[in-house]
Amino acid sequence: MMSSSLLGWIIASVFFSSVFIMLINLYSKYNDDIPQRVYTLLGLGGPFVSLFLSFLLIYEHLYKGINFYYKAFIWLDLEGFRVDASLILDPLAAAMLSFVSLVGFIIHLYAHAYMKEDPSYARFFAWFNLFMASMFLLILSDNPFMLFTGWEGVGLCSYLLISFYFQSEENIEAGNKAFILNRIGDFGFISGLALLFLQVGNAGLDFASLEANIHLIPHSTLNLIAFLLFVGAMGKSAQIPLYVWLPDAMAGPTPVSALIHAATMVTAGVYMVARFNFIYAITEEVGLLIAYIGALSALLGALIAMRQDDIKKILAYSTMSQLGYMFMAVGLGAYSYGIFHVFTHAFFKALLFMGAGAIILALHHEQNIKNMGALKEKMPFVFVMMLIATLSISGLPPFSGFFSKDAILNHLFASGNYLIFAMALFTAGLTSYYMFRLLVIVFISPSSKDHQLLPQAKLIQFTLLVLSIGALFAGFINLPVFFGGDEEYSLWINLPDIRFHLSHSNELLLLISNVAVSLAGIYFALSHYMSSSKDPSLGVLDKPIEHKFYIDEIYYAIFVKPLAWLSVFIVRVIDEKIIDAFIHTVSSGYQRFSYYTDSVQNGNVRYYALYMSVAIVCIFVYLGVS
């Protein structure tokens, strides 16, 4: 029997490696002969231990079929309100843990190669490991409080890593944007939690007790709670209307984009909804709202991605779009499909980002795809890797993205929400279009420039190779009945999915239509971009798409401008004209008063004696009169 305290060490090993790196880095300020090996050892060792322990425990969990539970200590113990710092490894947590620790470690390896030359190598790994610790805490926590702690931790690390190159104003602004938008989401999240605890907090705060008591909450309140929690997910998982931070978050180093803004952190919202499935299962209205928001986000992200030129921004919008699929799934009750898509997405999106990072490195930090082109011969390995990932995200069999996306699309169709299904299907077509646009422009279209490429690190190629295996085969763990499997992954995760039955012929039709739509997208992309990297016109849609539907501008006009005006008003008028003026009047009044009265204090003792006598006489006269 494996000791369940190992659960704590999954978090602790990365956490302590982060702390040690910070301390050593601090020490190196006074004594700068710390070799980089030390940081590498700590920075990669921590995640490796976590990975090892994770798979040990997951193996044990699969083999014995028991949930690990570890109570570290009592965190809060007030009257009728007790929070344990407890961790749990149930199938859902195990599903998340498996790819977070695996993809996380691979990206750490990649980051080592990517950041080797960076002077802030240690700072990077300190935060990267702190991020891993927060993410593990988020996944393994047994109550919403701990989950929220991890939730905030990943938010913090995301902020720190987005503005990692803090020498540039732009990056700082991107970091602030991410942090502030996440704060709006977190406000909703914490309000939802507070409401939940007001209702049933007395009976225990772990997920199991909450689930047992959820029927005590009136339905309207429960709807509100479900909605507020989802607001938190909107912020973290970049859904409409809080998505605008994700594209800007690409200001961080590419491994950050791969790990945080594609593979792990942004999926926290999906995980949270799946974790609170007992709430969302009985609030169907909110579930429908989630699905619609997911569908709209998927569509919007895909539309904007069609005309972006920054390779990382295209991938960022595609992340938003894929997250939309996950929310469509969890919103309509297909929790395991949502998590399954999270799982496959982690592999192919990390692969895409890391491939993009390899290209960016080779081209001396060039990110504009229009300045690339014809790289196929020069970087054949990266081309193959990117091709695998692109086929996977486009949802073509037998790549992993196909199985998860197909499962979601089938579920959407079967649930009878044809509008959502149509949006999702259309988005699938757009996805393959913009992904192949990227691929073709970068690797195939003729280029006028002759690039001098930097050599590729072997380590980067190795990590790409490992992830490509995931992107290729990860889908097979949840083989649907149609292909002769029995959806083992969904069965194992064991969430209260809503199941719809589709006839075999329907499933075949859906399969054909899904693949056909993707192929159509690929066809259009190939036909346009094979010969030239110029974008074809889309008619009236050209301008709005190019300007990202003016969402940033609208937000700027509605929120940022009035707030800026308000703060200017407060500074210039309320602060200067009212508060400062009042204080200045008072203080200068005292000065003026003292100017006229300080001649009394002439330093002459005789006068002081006179004042005293006069005062005493006055007092006696007063006493005599009264």
Add this chain to the structure above:
Amino acid sequence: MIDVGHFFILGILLFSIGIVGMISRRNIFVMYMSVELMLNAINLILVALSHHYEDLNAQVMAIMIIAIAAAEASIFLALFVMLFKNARSLDANFFTLLKQEKHHDEL
């Protein structure tokens, strides 16, 4: 017949002379003498009251005051010597160290 009231009047007169001398004279010696005059005016009243009420406590107090005044006198005299040595003057208007310089900024 002289009664306690006359002593009071004399005491008050002496005290007032002391105060006026303290305030109006500039020579530190004279100011010190005025202070002593005030102390002794109080002593006079204390002794008169002691006699009137046939209570010796006040007399004890008066003797204490005389003793302390004597001790003071020695210290004061020493101080005056030092003051004169340093400043070559015993004019009270000359010693205005307690005075604050005027600040004219801001106004």
